[in-house]
Amino acid sequence: MWDSGAVEFERTVPASGNMFVAGRQFWLGPAQAGVTVRFWADTDVIHLLKAGTRLKSVRSHLSTADLTALAARSARKAGPPPLPPAEDGDAVEVDRTVNKDGNVGLGGRMVPAAEILRGRRVGIRIDPATLMFFDLQTRELLRTRPNPFTPEQVRALRGLRRAGPPPRPRTEPVTVQRRASNTGVVMVAGQKVSLGRLHAGRVVTIHVADTTLTIELGGDDVRTVRRTTTQPVRSIKAHRPRKAAP
Numbered sequence: 001m002w003d004s005g006a007v008e009f010e011r012t013v014p015a016s017g018n019m020f021v022a023g024r025q026f027w028l029g030p031a032q033a034g035v036t037v038r039f040w041a042d043t044d045v046i047h048l049l050k051a052g053t054r055l056k057s058v059r060s061h062l063s064t065a066d067l068t069a070l071a072a073r074s075a076r077k078a079g080p081p082p083l084p085p086a087e088d089g090d091a092v093e094v095d096r097t098v099n100k101d102g103n104v105g106l107g108g109r110m111v112p113a114a115e116i117l118r119g120r121r122v123g124i125r126i127d128p129a130t131l132m133f134f135d136l137q138t139r140e141l142l143r144t145r146p147n148p149f150t151p152e153q154v155r156a157l158r159g160l161r162r163a164g165p166p167p168r169p170r171t172e173p174v175t176v177q178r179r180a181s182n183t184g185v186v187m188v189a190g191q192k193v194s195l196g197r198l199h200a201g202r203v204v205t206i207h208v209a210d211t212t213l214t215i216e217l218g219g220d221d222v223r224t225v226r227r228t229t230t231q232p233v234r235s236i237k238a239h240r241p242r243k244a245a246p
Contacts, residue, residue, distance in 0.1 A: 006042035006078035007067050013037060022066050028055065040078050041067070045160075047082045054082045056095075059158040091163035092154060095136065097121050107153050114143045116234050125163050126154055134167035141167035143232075173207040173214070174233050180204065188213060190231035195223070208233055 011019055013036075017029040021039065026048065028037070037055070040047040043062055048055045067075070096104040102115035104124065113122065113133050123139075125132040126147060133143040154160070178186040184197045188206050191213065195204070199217060207214040208227070215223045 003077070004064075006040060006081070007070050007075035008041075008078040009039050009070060009075040010036050011039065022062060022070065024061050026058075040082055041070070041075075042078070043067070045081075049082060054161070057082075057159055057161045091125055091127050091166075092157075092160050093123055093125050093163045094157055094159045094161070095121060095123055107149060107157055109148075111148070112145060114232070114234075116232070116236070117142060123167075125167060126157075132167050139165065139167045141169045173209040174236075176206050176208060176233055176236050177203055178206055186215075189227070189233050190229040191227065193225055 011021060013019060013028050013032045013034060015030065015033045017027060017032055019026040019028065019037070028035075028048070032050075035050055038049045040049065041060060041062055043064060044060050045057055046060045046062070047057045062070075071077075094106070096106065098104055098113045098117040098120050099110075100118050101110075102113055102118050103110040104113050104122075105111075106124070111131065117133065121136060122142060123134045123136045125134060126149070128151075129147055131145045131147050132141060133145070134141050149157075176188055178188055180186050180195055180199045180202050182200050184195045184200045186193050186195060186204060186206070189208055193213060193215065195202075195215065195217065202217075204218075205216040207216075211227050213225050213227050215225070217223060
């Protein structure tokens with residue numbers, strides 16, 4: 001019997017991957033169609049779990065009246081939350097999408113991530129002093145920024161969860177494409193490299209490591225030069241031609 005507090009209930013993901021519960025959409029994607037998802041909900045947070053594993057956590061839109069209505073239908077009194085509350089100083093994480101300007105929305109303000117990440121869904125690990133942007137699939141570290149938030153502001157962030165293992169920087173080079181200018185020069189990470197007029201207008205592949213740039217010029221022609229800058233890579237693809245080909 002439910003009297004107050006959090007509730008639990010199950011829903012099956014439809015073919016569209018879109019579930020609607022108490023007037024709110026929960027997107028899990030068509031790949032989860034047919035899966036039974038357990039909801040743990042109170043007036044602060046909603047956790048979605050599959051076979052005991054948490055899929056996501058979002059800020060609750062439910063009122064006490066909403067919980068009462070859910071309990072009157074099929075919900076039951078909930079057990080302990082899937083994750084214990086974070087203490088001050090504990091690392092926590094959220095997911096956000098980087099906008100076209102390379103920023104993410106956190107706590108009602110725009111926080112810079114990186115232009116190269118625009119349009120990408122990333123995880124953000126929040127430590128007392130730093131924000132660590134990482135790939136959600138591999139946990140590869142993408143960028144690190146200072147943490148501008150107080151502990152109270154962090155606790156109020158939407159979709160907050162306890163942090164997983166710290167992200168790790170990638171060890172392999174970043175691979176990019178560049179189109180050589182009409183003088184045979186390419187620029188990558190703020191460094192100009194002259195390939196010669198023979199390669200003017202050609203798109204080449206460049207592997208950017210910490211200390212070297214390795215340029216594939218076609219066939220067995222590979223050139224390695226010393227990297228002279230520490231500027232991060234800001235774009236992956238070559239620029240499109242300014243004029244249409246005749």
